[in-house]
Structures are given as C-alpha cells and as structure tokens.
Amino acid sequence: MKNLPNMKDARKRTSETSKEIFLSNNKSNKYKGNKYYIRTYGCQMNVHDSEEISARLENLGFIKVETIEEADIVILNTCAIRENAHDKLYGFLGRCKHEKEANNPNLIIGICGCMAQEESVVNELMKHHPYVDIVFGTHNMFELEDMLLNKMDEQDIRVYSKEGEVYENIEYKRDSNIKAWVNIQYGCDKFCTYCIVPYTRGKQRSRHSKEILKEVECLVKNGYKEVTLLGQNVNAYGKDIDDISFANLLEEVAKTGIPRVRFVTSHPWDFSDDMISTIAKYDNIMPYIHLPLQSGSSRILKLMGRRYTKEEYITLFNKIKNTIKNVAITTDIIVGFPGETEEDFNETLEVVNTCKYDGAFTFIYSPRENTPAAKMEDDTPLKVKEDRLHKLNELVNKYSKEANLKYDNKVVPVLLEGVSEKDENMLMGYTDTMKLVNVKADKKYIGEIVNVKITSVKSWSMDGEMVNE
Ligand code: 5AD
Ligand code: SF4
Numbered sequence: 050m051k052n053l054p055n056m057k058d059a060r061k062r063t064s065e066t067s068k069e070i071f072l073s074n075n076k077s078n079k080y081k082g083n084k085y086y087i088r089t090y091g092c093q094m095n096v097h098d099s100e101e102i103s104a105r106l107e108n109l110g111f112i113k114v115e116t117i118e119e120a121d122i123v124i125l126n127t128c129a130i131r132e133n134a135h136d137k138l139y140g141f142l143g144r145c146k147h148e149k150e151a152n153n154p155n156l157i158i159g160i161c162g163c164m165a166q167e168e169s170v171v172n173e174l175m176k177h178h179p180y181v182d183i184v185f186g187t188h189n190m191f192e193l194e195d196m197l198l199n200k201m202d203e204q205d206i207r208v209y210s211k212e213g214e215v216y217e218n219i220e221y222k223r224d225s226n227i228k229a230w231v232n233i234q235y236g237c238d239k240f241c242t243y244c245i246v247p248y249t250r251g252k253q254r255s256r257h258s259k260e261i262l263k264e265v266e267c268l269v270k271n272g273y274k275e276v277t278l279l280g281q282n283v284n285a286y287g288k289d290i291d292d293i294s295f296a297n298l299l300e301e302v303a304k305t306g307i308p309r310v311r312f313v314t315s316h317p318w319d320f321s322d323d324m325i326s327t328i329a330k331y332d333n334i335m336p337y338i339h340l341p342l343q344s345g346s347s348r349i350l351k352l353m354g355r356r357y358t359k360e361e362y363i364t365l366f367n368k369i370k371n372t373i374k375n376v377a378i379t380t381d382i383i384v385g386f387p388g389e390t391e392e393d394f395n396e397t398l399e400v401v402n403t404c405k406y407d408g409a410f411t412f413i414y415s416p417r418e419n420t421p422a423a424k425m426e427d428d429t430p431l432k433v434k435e436d437r438l439h440k441l442n443e444l445v446n447k448y449s450k451e452a453n454l455k456y457d458n459k460v461v462p463v464l465l466e467g468v469s470e471k472d473e474n475m476l477m478g479y480t481d482t483m484k485l486v487n488v489k490a491d492k493k494y495i496g497e498i499v500n501v502k503i504t505s506v507k508s509w510s511m512d513g514e515m516v517n518e
Pocket of ligand 1: 130244
C-alpha cells in the first residue's frame with residue numbers, strides 16, 4: 050500500500066471541529082515472543098507516542114529489547130524539527146540495514162514520526178532505502194497492527210497529510226510508573242515561519258476535558274506522582290472545542306490530588322493572567338515554566354510570525370516572576386534566522402541579560418521544507434551563526450549556573466525517580482523547579498517526594514542528600 054505525504058494538504062485548515070474517534074485496540078498472538086526495539090528522537094510528544102507504539106506492539110505479542118541485534122522489528126520514531134535530526138536518522142538506518150543484510154534478513158524495519166510526514170523523506174526512502182519495510186505517519190499510528198498482521202513484501206507506506214482526528218481509548222506502555230505524560234492537545238495552528246510542526250502534526254485539536262481528567266484520575270489511582278500535560282501550545286487548550294480554558298483544566302487536574310502537575314509547551318501569545326494565578330494558587334502545580342523566546346528582536350519576531358514583541362514578552366515574563374513564588378523559567382532561542390543582523394542578535398543577548406533564565410535550549414536556524422522562512426533570503430555565513438550560538442551559550446550557562454547556585458545548602462523537595470545514571474549508589478530526581486539532583490538516599494524511597502539538602506552545585510545538575518525534615 051502506498052499512501053504518500055503531501056505537504057500542501059498538510060497545511061490546509063478548515064473551520065470544522067476535529068472528530069473524536071474511540072479506538073478498539075487490536076490484540077493478537079501472531080508475533081508472540083518476537084522482540085521489538087524502539088528508538089525515539091525529538092520532543093516529549095514523540096517520547097509519549099513511542100509509549101503508544103510499544104503498547105500496540107505488545108498487544109501483538111512483541112517483547113521489548115534494548116539492542117537491534119536482539120530485535121525482530123526495529124521502529125525509529127523520528128523528529129523533523131532541524132536538519133541534524135535527518136542526519137541522525139540516516140546514520141542509524143545504516144546500522145539497521147547492515148544488521149538486516151549481514152545477520153537477520155527477516156528483520157522488519159519501520160519508520161514513523163514527523164519525518165515520515167515529509168514528502169522528500171518518503172521519496173528518499175522509496176528510492177534509496179527499499180529495505181525499510183513500513184512507514185507510517187503521525188496520523189496513522191492506529192494502522193500499525195494492520196501493517197504487521199498483513200505484512201507485504203513491498204514497502205508499505207501509510208501517511209495521511211490532513212488536519213487530523215482526536216483518538217480516545219489509546220493504550221500506553223508507559224516508561225515510568227512514577228510520572229506520566231498526558232496529551233491534552235495535538236497539532237499546532239501557530240505556523241511560526243521557521244517551523245515544520247504544523248505540517249507534520251496537523252491542526253491544533255484539544256481532547257475533551259472529561260477524557261483528560263478520566264486519564265489523570267486513573268493515574269492517581271495507580272499511584273503515579275506526577276503528570277505532565279502535553280501540547281504544542283497548551284495555553285490555547287480548549288478553544289477549538291469550546292471546552293474549559295487551560296487555566297480551568299490545570300485547576301481540575303490539580304484537584305485530582307496528583308502530587309505534581311507540569312505542562313509543556315507554553316506559547317507567550319495565549320498565556321493568560323488566570324493561568325498565572327492558578328499556577329500560583331495550587332501547591333501541586335509545579336513552579337516551572339518553559340516560555341520560548343526564539344528571538345529578542347521584535348523585527349525578527351515579526352518575521353518569525355511569533356505574534357509578540359520583545360516588550361510584550363518581557364512584561365509577561367515579569368508578571369510570571371512576580372506572581373509565582375520561586376518560579377523557574379527556561380526558554381528556546383534560535384540564532385541566525387534569515388536576515389538576523391548583529392544588532393538583532395545583541396537584542397537577544399539583552400533579553401537574556403534581563404530574564405536571567407534558569408536554562409535555555411539554543412539552536413542555529415535550520416531551513417525546513419515548505420515553510421515560509423525557507424524561502425527567505427539567508428545571507429549570514431554559517432561561521433557567524435556559530436559564533437553567535439557560542440556567545441549566547443556562554444551567557445545562558447552563566448545565568449543557569451547562577452540560578453543553580455541559589456540552591457546550595459538549601460533543603461528542597463525532590464521526587465526520586467530511580468538510580469542515578471552516573472553513580473549507581475545514588476538516586477536521581479527533580480526539584481519542583483525541574484532541577485536534576487543526584488541524591489544519596491535509600492532505594493526504598495524511589496517514587497517518593499523527599500526533602501533533600503543540596504551539597505554541591507554543578508553546571509547541569511546538583512548533588513544532595515536526603516534529610517528527615
Ligand atoms: N530551526 C532551528 N530551530 C527550530 N526550532 C523549531 N524549528 C526550528 C528550525 N527550523 C526550535 C524552536 C522550538 C524548539 C522546539 O525548536 O526554538 O521552540
Ligand atoms: Fe512550531 Fe510555532 Fe507551533 Fe511551536 S508554536 S510548534 S514553534 S509553529
């Protein structure tokens with residue numbers, strides 16, 4: 050079957066409210082005892098999609114493994130946000146091809162996620178990677194079982210480019226039994242001029258609040274300690290279906306009694322005063338906000354289609370800082386957007402100096418297929434962009450270290466998630482403000498929120514020990 054992506058259709062938006070579809074999940078023993086390996090690239094949305102794919106594979110009898118050498122099927126859940134995501138995929142695909150040719154001719158190779166929604170990628174897979182067996186898009190995940198139960202010899206490609214539906218009754222094989230992702234909204238309608246997401250993920254569509262609350266209540270019942278509400282623009286939640294606002298949804302989720310509520314990502318455009326006061330009001334809504342700036346130049350922000358000026362951003366930032374006690378704010382910044390001058394870049398540095406972020410993800414602009422920015426003239430040499438990135442990172446790191454230093458010797462609550470990656474005698478977890486802490490504590494406390502005294506602060510993490518307070 051060949052259902053190929055079309056980026057023009059992916060851009061279309063109608064005024065129709067998206068359909069809610071209740072899935073009946075497919076169970077079968079066809080692949081009983083077979084093994085799957087899944088590799089996830091990109092954002093939290095993809096991480097959570099992989100939890101859905103895992104559940105679908107396990108419903109067919111597959112068992113999870115950690116290496117491609119052990120696997121009967123390899124699924125690569127891809128990201129398209131920047132070009133380097135492509136390089137990573139093709140690098141890993143080379144290893145899968147070798148494994149199939151040299152050791153395991155029956156290995157099934159599958160590609161899904163945002164890159165599967167790109168016309169050029171699918172054309173490339175058809176032309177140069179015939180050993181890839183299945184390709185399914187972000188709107189086609191529910192077809193995975195059908196693709197495997199009716200597996201064909203030829204490449205099976207199923208990618209819809211459309212606004213998209215809202216699926217309910219999705220099963221997840223969650224990676225953690227302590228913290229969980231919960232989708233509240235799919236897609237994006239903001240169409241920032243550099244961004245491919247509105248094309249790969251479809252129209253912005255909210256889940257009904259009663260379904261979200263049902264899911265959270267079930268997580269509470271199963272002992273989960275934290276939920277993160279997921280969407281590209283969580284603040285715009287509910288507007289497309291006339292449901293409650295995001296501020297009200299946050300409040301309802303907080304009232305379920307789950308110990309920690311988080312959310313990503315916020316767009317400065319829809320960030321309401323109600324949201325700020327709700328976050329301030331509930332102790333179990335974490336004082337941590339990711340607020341993408343993208344650029345500190347109002348001229349560049351306009352070219353990016355971001356819908357706010359530098360001044361409006363700073364006003365919002367200050368309002369959040371002044372209302373939510375102890376809040377940590379992080380951001381995303383792009384350097385080298387087409388036409389960015391040294392002056393524009395200096396304005397970005399100025400905003401960083403004003404906001405003194407707890408942390409920032411910084412990127413060099415990467416042109417994406419079919420986006421408006423890809424057609425803009427881009428005459429800044431790569432070397433200049435790299436220098437800007439370097440300078441920006443130095444500043445960002447300085448403030449991030451400063452923010453962390455404030456924790457030195459303090460006692461803070463940490464949700465212990467598991468054994469530390471760098472020291473198996475330590476545990477790891479996050480503060481309410483999303484700081485990573487390696488903690489000296491007994492393993493029996495995994496899954497609990499404990500008080501931790503911070504004993505040393507590093508650039509990217511802190512060390513501490515549990516105290517009985
Ligand atoms: N080039 C560079 N960075 C990008 N981002 C999104 N699209 C691009 C692009 N084309 C960044 C933005 C966004 C983050 C998830 O990725 O900063 O907030
Ligand atoms: Fe991309 Fe802008 Fe939507 Fe974020 S808000 S996903 S940057 S289009």
